[in-house]
Amino acid sequence: MKKIIIANWKMNPDTELEAVSLTQKIDSENLIIAPPYPFLGAVRKSQKLSKLGAQDVFWEAKGAYTGEVSVTQLKSLGVQYIVLGHSERRILGETNDAVVKKVKAVVSLGLIPVICIGDGLSDKIAGRSEVAVMDQLMPTIEALKSFKSGKIIFAYEPVWAISTQKDAKPDNPENARNMILKIKNKVLDEGLKGLEFHFIYGGSVNGLNAGGFLKYDEIEGALVGGASLKPDELTRILKI
């Protein structure tokens, strides 16, 4: 089975020139590049094989929302995938309610949401990782019940595993697989007919450890942050 690799560049690089150069180096099939908003157009123009993603969106269709960007605007630039509910946005105040509204807006217009859910370090220490993950998962499942078609990607990203966190370590692939199985079973239990689901892992994935995660059928891909800015690393992941 082909795996999905999503390059989440976060707020990098600094210039359009660098974004284009990076795109040319990593462009490949099965890769989705999610650059910052200002570089979407330029990255799109330099893509030959990869697909375009965005890192966020606003839920309203249009109007007086200074600083926000709509699904239609992203779609007009060639965006097909939109990362939603990333922990770095949740830390800045994004709530489950906001994520739900965004999921609905994205699926309504036929784009593919990449919904990030994950436990924090305190959840892990308190042994409540599954509870924390389900708290984020359930509202989105409810939101998806009104749709009869669409493709949805869930990214399990334990916050403590994201490379920019202090003392971050990737999850153990076996644990990641187990949590993904729990997420998948929950989603499938809800009998959401007509929707197609995929489940990926994110958190300190690099060229050395990617194989450990991707060898499992249940882990259908990876959301890659830091390593996606390093062409050699990303190429290694893509080869796996």
Ligand code: PGA
């Ligand atoms: P990382 O980031 O690969 O640098 O840990 C992943 C993410 O935040 O999506």
